[in-house]
Amino acid sequence: MAIDLTKKEAEFAKAVEHLKSELKTLRTGRASAQLVEHLEVEYYGAKTPLIQIAQIAVPEPRSITIQPYDKNALKDIEKAVQISNLGINPINDGNYIRLNIPPMTEERRKELVKVVSQMTEKARVAIRNVREEIWKEIQREEKQGEISEDDKIGAKEDLQKIVDKHNEEIKKLADAKEAEVLTI
Numbered sequence: 668m669a670i671d672l673t674k675k676e677a678e679f680a681k682a683v684e685h686l687k688s689e690l691k692t693l694r695t696g697r698a699s700a701q702l703v704e705h706l707e708v709e710y711y712g713a714k715t716p717l718i719q720i721a722q723i724a725v726p727e728p729r730s731i732t733i734q735p736y737d738k739n740a741l742k743d744i745e746k747a748v749q750i751s752n753l754g755i756n757p758i759n760d761g762n763y764i765r766l767n768i769p770p771m772t773e774e775r776r777k778e779l780v781k782v783v784s785q786m787t788e789k790a791r792v793a794i795r796n797v798r799e800e801i802w803k804e805i806q807r808e809e810k811q812g813e814i815s816e817d818d819k820i821g822a823k824e825d826l827q828k829i830v831d832k833h834n835e836e837i838k839k840l841a842d843a844k845e846a847e848v849l850t851i
Contacts, residue, residue: 672829676829679794682833690841693783699725702753703731703751706751709747717747731765732764734762734764738762780848787840798830801826
């Protein structure tokens, strides 16, 4: 019973999807709802994603507005934005919160490139961990006589092709985000 690598490929895809969602949260000088929608807000004693308790809009390229469904949550949302690593001061007018995205400095751009590199490395480690799991499973099957030596070698080559494909996708995502961050 050889391992079906196409079924295992979903585990690799999860690592890539996670990287995509992480990269969306990075501030690049342009306003985006993804910057704040997953911020955890202490709402009635429970940590709740911002998107569940407020409407998020991008009225201009450099501003985000957050209008809570419950006006009592304004202070909690304001506090969540302040303690996040966005580096943006919220403006609370009593009805909604406005976030003005300042232009990024060269120093901040370089910091963000480092953050992109860290996120990329985490994704690569996740890919390596999945590869290692699958490789151990292939070796176990060969020891138990379920697959032949040739099948093991073929599976290893197929596994490496899948790993290379996902690593290339991670590299493309990272390069695109770095270019976006460095664009003035």
